[in-house]
Amino acid sequence: MANTPISLTVNCAAHTLIVPAMKRLLDVLREDLRLTGTKEGCGEGECGACSVILDGELVNSCLIPAKQADGARIVTIESSGLGVIQRAFAETGAAQCGICTPGMVMAASALLARNAKPSLEQIREGLAGNICRCTGYQKIFDAVETVSRQNP
Amino acid sequence: MSYRVVGSAVPRKEVASKVTGQADYVDDLRVPGMWYGITVRSTIARGRIQRIAFQDGVPWSEFTVVSAADIPGKNMVSMIVEDQPYLAADHVNHMHEPVLLLAHPDKNLLEKARALVKIDYEPLPTVFDIDSSLRGNPAIWGSDNVFKRYLMEKGDVDAAWSNAAHIVEGEYSTGAQEQLYIETNGMLATANPHDGVTVRGSMQCPYYVHKSLMALFGLPADKIRVIQQETGGAFGGKEEYPSMIGGHAALLAWKSGHPVKLIYDREEDMAATTKRHPSRTRHKTAIAADGTLLAMDIEFVIDGGAYATLSAVVLSRGTIHAPGPYRCPNVRVRSTAVATNSPPHGAFRGFGAPQSIFALELHIDKIARALHLTPEEFRQRNFLLTGDATGTSQIVRQPLDLPALQKRALTHAGYLEKKARFHLANQTAAIKKGIGFATFFHGAGFTGSGERYLQSVVTLQTTAAGRVEILSSMTEMGQGANTVLTQVAAETLGIPYEWVDIPRPDTSRAPNTGPTVASRTTMIVGRLVETASLDLRQKLKLPAECTPEQFAEACAICGPLAVSAQFQEPEGIFWDDRKYCGDAYGAYSWAVYVAEVSADTLTGEIQVDRFTALQEVGRVLHPVLAAGQIEGGVLQGIGFAIYEKVLFRDGAMVNNQMTNYIVPTSVDVPRIDVLFEEVPYEHGAMGAKGIGELPMDGPAPAILNALEDALGIPFDRVPLMAEDVLLAIGETSERRVA
Numbered sequence: 001m002a003n004t005p006i007s008l009t010v011n012c013a014a015h016t017l018i019v020p021a022m023k024r025l026l027d028v029l030r031e032d033l034r035l036t037g038t039k040e041g042c043g044e045g046e047c048g049a050c051s052v053i054l055d056g057e058l059v060n061s062c063l064i065p066a067k068q069a070d071g072a073r074i075v076t077i078e079s080s081g082l083g084v085i086q087r088a089f090a091e092t093g094a095a096q097c098g099i100c101t102p103g104m105v106m107a108a109s110a111l112l113a114r115n116a117k118p119s120l121e122q123i124r125e126g127l128a129g130n131i132c133r134c135t136g137y138q139k140i141f142d143a144v145e146t147v148s149r150q151n152p
Numbered sequence: 153m154s155y156r157v158v159g160s161a162v163p164r165k166e167v168a169s170k171v172t173g174q175a176d177y178v179d180d181l182r183v184p185g186m187w188y189g190i191t192v193r194s195t196i197a198r199g200r201i202q203r204i205a206f207q208d209g210v211p212w213s214e215f216t217v218v219s220a221a222d223i224p225g226k227n228m229v230s231m232i233v234e235d236q237p238y239l240a241a242d243h244v245n246h247m248h249e250p251v252l253l254l255a256h257p258d259k260n261l262l263e264k265a266r267a268l269v270k271i272d273y274e275p276l277p278t279v280f281d282i283d284s285s286l287r288g289n290p291a292i293w294g295s296d297n298v299f300k301r302y303l304m305e306k307g308d309v310d311a312a313w314s315n316a317a318h319i320v321e322g323e324y325s326t327g328a329q330e331q332l333y334i335e336t337n338g339m340l341a342t343a344n345p346h347d348g349v350t351v352r353g354s355m356q357c358p359y360y361v362h363k364s365l366m367a368l369f370g371l372p373a374d375k376i377r378v379i380q381q382e383t384g385g386a387f388g389g390k391e392e393y394p395s396m397i398g399g400h401a402a403l404l405a406w407k408s409g410h411p412v413k414l415i416y417d418r419e420e421d422m423a424a425t426t427k428r429h430p431s432r433t434r435h436k437t438a439i440a441a442d443g444t445l446l447a448m449d450i451e452f453v454i455d456g457g458a459y460a461t462l463s464a465v466v467l468s469r470g471t472i473h474a475p476g477p478y479r480c481p482n483v484r485v486r487s488t489a490v491a492t493n494s495p496p497h498g499a500f501r502g503f504g505a506p507q508s509i510f511a512l513e514l515h516i517d518k519i520a521r522a523l524h525l526t527p528e529e530f531r532q533r534n535f536l537l538t539g540d541a542t543g544t545s546q547i548v549r550q551p552l553d554l555p556a557l558q559k560r561a562l563t564h565a566g567y568l569e570k571k572a573r574f575h576l577a578n579q580t581a582a583i584k585k586g587i588g589f590a591t592f593f594h595g596a597g598f599t600g601s602g603e604r605y606l607q608s609v610v611t612l613q614t615t616a617a618g619r620v621e622i623l624s625s626m627t628e629m630g631q632g633a634n635t636v637l638t639q640v641a642a643e644t645l646g647i648p649y650e651w652v653d654i655p656r657p658d659t660s661r662a663p664n665t666g667p668t669v670a671s672r673t674t675m676i677v678g679r680l681v682e683t684a685s686l687d688l689r690q691k692l693k694l695p696a697e698c699t700p701e702q703f704a705e706a707c708a709i710c711g712p713l714a715v716s717a718q719f720q721e722p723e724g725i726f727w728d729d730r731k732y733c734g735d736a737y738g739a740y741s742w743a744v745y746v747a748e749v750s751a752d753t754l755t756g757e758i759q760v761d762r763f764t765a766l767q768e769v770g771r772v773l774h775p776v777l778a779a780g781q782i783e784g785g786v787l788q789g790i791g792f793a794i795y796e797k798v799l800f801r802d803g804a805m806v807n808n809q810m811t812n813y814i815v816p817t818s819v820d821v822p823r824i825d826v827l828f829e830e831v832p833y834e835h836g837a838m839g840a841k842g843i844g845e846l847p848m849d850g851p852a853p854a855i856l857n858a859l860e861d862a863l864g865i866p867f868d869r870v871p872l873m874a875e876d877v878l879l880a881i882g883e884t885s886e887r888r889v890a
Contacts, residue, residue, distance in 0.1 A: 037173020097630025098170030099384025136783030
């Protein structure tokens, strides 16, 4: 695979890397940048464990080739701007085994950025790309509602 | 005591690392000089290995290749029966059976290399279903394909038929189910003859892995070290399989001289690792004229796959739960676990009970219909009460009021009102609604003499600064073990929750507390923590009421202390393994689950609209964790019933991707109302009983009973997919026309 230089900003830090053009953004984050909070659950865009925010959009980083992330601004679970959502997840019991939690927090963050006061139906829709096998989702809905209640 | 943390919703012990992405799962680890591993698996379901060729295309000299011939000790996974090799030597018995292991520093080369290994086989005859296996021809395991049989008997079933006013028969079946923990199986190993073997990874049972690695390498206990990493879900799927993948990673490390990380991708994890046992249950039931049960004759068969793994104990739990929470003088359960050439089936939350309870709870509704009684009335007449005997002749000693539980659950769900309303609306609607329920129990802890054999130990260690560490082999896999055990210690010691540490299990430090399975952690191990805590208070010479400051002072005076507690069977417990009779479990949890469903008669599409889960689980130690267990379990149960279908073709799962194996998502989950009834259990930790597996048992029968209510069609199998519903609707209307 041909190597290619890419520049990207992750959680406000700028990086320039030389990586195979088709390397998955997930692996760039985990291996090249050692940001291992982003998880691989299925590798085919079904489970959402690898969710990150790329130029304001929620994406599955396992489906994004490195080349496509060139020039992008990326937010991952290691970002310092997620404290309110993370606290809500902790308080409501929304994290059990924790492996879907980073992706779920990113999905919640993307949802709340679009819609500060989502209805329960909108929360369900907003998290539909993220599979949690532990919680039955009820406590995750509670977490998002907790944040939403704090929003103006 | 000044610190009351039991019963309150303290934050999960390891929650900060989980919500920030800092929790270290095995795939997050990287160590110097680390190589990566991959498994070469069989491509046929049964046959003799004839030739293995390494075709050109990768620099083979850079690879470490491990075959059965490289194994230093015994080529067997140590489980109940020793029949499953770590690596197939000359025969394979299922698709995706491990044959070779490869390691290389560049993980991108591994897939390519695996594809270049060509294995020729001489195929042998195969068996893929329960009936063919029971016929015993071809014999693919032992002489008759039978892993295990049980006969559980009480009274005289054969003499009861002639006294029966009604006899009702039925046959029910359940499919395989994938655990689908979101973190796949993975291990990181270092190994060499001087230091021995260390594996770390995702697991439920460190000492299972430890035992198996001792035999695999022929090394003494102190040369094998097993460390649990953060574990991203398990549900039984990491009970026995980590012994396999842990051994594989260690073999590669041993031969290559490098640390080796072996992580399955999703397709491999789904195709090759264990699933819930498919089952078939036949019921024949005699009922007296007054609507009470006279005799239950039950035949229960599970498909164990190609190797025995845990099938015998899965069968045992399924057998004991088969007659349910009903009073019946004559009971016979004949059960069999059979071999097929599918990848071995194994532990999955509920462990045989969801299968036999599914059958029973559909059958109970069927009997009620035959007797023209409502399902609640028929159950009411037959519920076990305190002082009655279960199917194993275990006397129910704790206070038990199932009629009250049933009433509370049905009232909460608005059962009668909805049933009437739905029936009226269904006369004209294309989408028909229904409501149904199931009443059931689940035994906590190991079956029969199991806990006595395990002799579990917990150790508490203090520091001079007044901190306390809980050392045990109980793994946190999301269920909340860390939190609940810490709560019990903190409250018993009278110190803040934050003063207690609970490190992840490491066999070089932690005693053997048994496996993290069977809804035993809170009830059994929590009790050991409580006992050790009381002992520690005595050793520290603390008064009955003391402040944390006094505790810290006492620790400073005494210096570091270690106190252990070992399991002791409560008085008066008796189990006869030969007759399969007696006190099968220390305690049962009891539940009534109510499902509301809708079924689209044009598309066959079904969904659960609302769910009520009422359970009596002893004292609830942590309300949020307990509710989380129930909600998650209920959704897995809904998946088992109407979403999750494992498609086998020639002995291999062919929909081994999350694209094709559908689990319920956030838009599929109904509102789940979780209700607890708390009746403290005297021998459980602070009154607690088991909780983790119970919610898996009830949803499937409750949903199918609700579908019967909606459509008037008695379904008899899960998973039940839209196409099955549509077909059944078609057949029913054809019959009506004819």
